[in-house]
Amino acid sequence: MHRLNAWLRRHPMVVDSAWALPVLLLGLLSDASQDGDLQVWGGLGFSLAIAVLMTVRRRWPDLVTLAGTLLGLAQIVCYVQPGVSSVGYLVFAYTAAAFGSAWASRLAVTVGLAAGPLTFWRFNGQDPATGTTPGPALWQMVFISVLMSTPFVLSWAWGRLTRVRRAYLVELEDRAARLERERDARAKVAVAAERARIARELHDVVAHNVSVMIVQADGAAYVLDNSPQQAKDALATIAGTGRQALVEMRRLLGVLRTTEQAEEYVPQPGVEELPELLEQVRTAGLPVDFVTSGDPRELPRGLELTVYRIVQEALTNVRKHGGPDVRARVSVDFGDRALEVLVEDDGRGTTGEQLAGGGADGLGHGLIGMRERVGMVSGSLDIGPRPGGGFRIRAVLPLRAAADRAAPPPADRTEATT
Template sequence: MHRLNGRPRTHPTTVDAAWAGLLLVIGLLHASQFVGPLLAWRAASTVLLAALLVVRRRAPGPAAVGGVLLGASQVVLDVAAGPAGAGYLVLAYTAAAYGPVWASRLALAGGALAGPLAVWRFDPGGPTDGRLRAAVLSGVLATPFILCWAWGRLTRVRRAYLTELEDRAARLERERDAQAKVAVAAERARIARELHDMVAHNVSVMIVQADGAAYVLDNSPQQAKEALGTIASTGRQALVEMRRLLGVLRTSDTTEEYAPQPGIEELPDLLERARAAGLTVDYTVSGHPREVSLGVGLTAYRIVQEALTNIRKHGGPDVHARVAVDFGGRELAVLVEDDGRGSTEKQLATGGLGHGLIGMRERVGMVSGDLDIGPRPGGGFRVRATLPLKAAGAPV
């Protein structure tokens, strides 16, 4: 059924030819009732009208001119239109819907004159007939042409409106993609600055340990060995962060001041600030808490920070949030959820393309983690991130 409905749009000429063939058969059957020159004329006019119907969409202007000339010839030769005359209505519609302006005006003028000319030529009336009868009959005969022309104009306006809607939708989609790219670029630039701090910190630690090892190398070889071990471990971590840094696109206007970046140990302070702002938050820590890499700690902190911001914006009144951090054997699980009423609709309305959610995905991807964002089964919203405690590419 869908293919049948779509065929008139994809194969208009084929459909027009089918209708023209049906009109041709009806017109020739009607013409067969006559003899002599009248038979030849009716047959020829029916064939010409059917041919105009076949090409009416590809050449609406010439089809309108041909229809007007063919109708005028019938009036001049005093040949009344038969059943095939319904094709003139189709030509009037086509000129208004698909033809140029002049063809549309020509079809309107021809349709408006069709009634008076038909009454004048084929129904002259008698001396008892008044002008009122002729006027009414002329209006009745011209009305179908005018209605078909008006239908064609409505089709043209509707088609132009749909085209405008499609262009606007395409433009909005391009703008949305551009905004998403800008958000990703800005977020990656910020991540690049933060990774710079991490690498600088690790290199500073290596320099201090190297200086200490050189100082105690002769007097305390064991301390020197421990310092060298610390240098090796810190160097491996710095190398991983540097490799990750090279994969981040960075803008040229990164002139902001560098500052130490927060980690998991700053989460209690973050939650206290959220509570001071009026948000009820529970915080739990499970597993075996231990020191994590700067990249993982910063990612966890930013995820909780952004999730709490979204809860305050979209969670509605009296919302209750819960933050849970679980130190596993090889992974750090961060969970932020709430029981808000408006969070799901508002946060999912953008299809997950908000700048905050883009930042979460970028950060989690940078440390080779997993992120799950969506509504809770019992209502509200949930953000769950799983971050590896061993950085990708580091030795186990």
């Protein structure tokens, strides 16, 4: 049905022909029953002309308005009685007001006002055989003339209403398209800004690993002669840290960094800092339960940072949109192949706009950042309402092979400044 309507809108002459055909048939039947050759043949000719103009009225509205005016005057001059096909003149008045230019619309309303008096005077006021006027009362002439002009004025007014409504719909469509473009632009800006922030953080992670490699290499060179075993352990640490740095660098290549900023290195938070984060949230007034399961292990710094940011952003959303008396629960499950992070609350849930990443106020882009972070580590993110009420965010982050996960022991980690 939608395709049919779209096709009909692209081919208006098909619809107009469907309306013109019954008008033509009824007009021919009406004209054939008239008395006199002039009425019969004249009526047939005018009916055919009206049907043709009705068919092309939306393609050439101004020309049809002018031709319809001349046709109506010719019918009055030739003294051809109006028939069923004369309803086409009302269609011409509507067409001029709805689709025609300003001059065609003014011409249509003027002719419509004059059509009643002229028609009454020609066909009811004067006898063409004797040239005399029967002489109806003046008030009767005025009343009947106004009554005959009313359909033309109403048709013209209907056309004006159609024009205004169509212009209003076009404006609404333009506004909707503009708002959609602005929304897409804001989303792209948010994604670009988030990717730039992620690129800076990954840069810090890689720089941290490289600084550890440098310190361990210096230590290995220092103890190489006196303590070969320590030098061997340092080299093993360098190898593991190098593999981890290589993994983080590969991820970095997939991110476009839009700004070049030389910032002082700050150690990035990870899973170990989650209890501190949760304590800060509890101090701010949000009760949070924290549960861990599985076998905790050393994770790549980029993955740890992703987990930390997901929990941080999720709890921020709970504080903003969860409502009063809301509680949250954070669960971290260390599986064999994947790390699962689950943050859920029992608040009032969320809206479709928040699911799109806009936040309740339309300004935040936290969920967009979550998707970007999870996508960078080839994970999956599930965001939506929680069964029984509230909101839930579940992220599944795949764990790399043991070689890729190798990292220096906690005691050997050294902070550096880049």
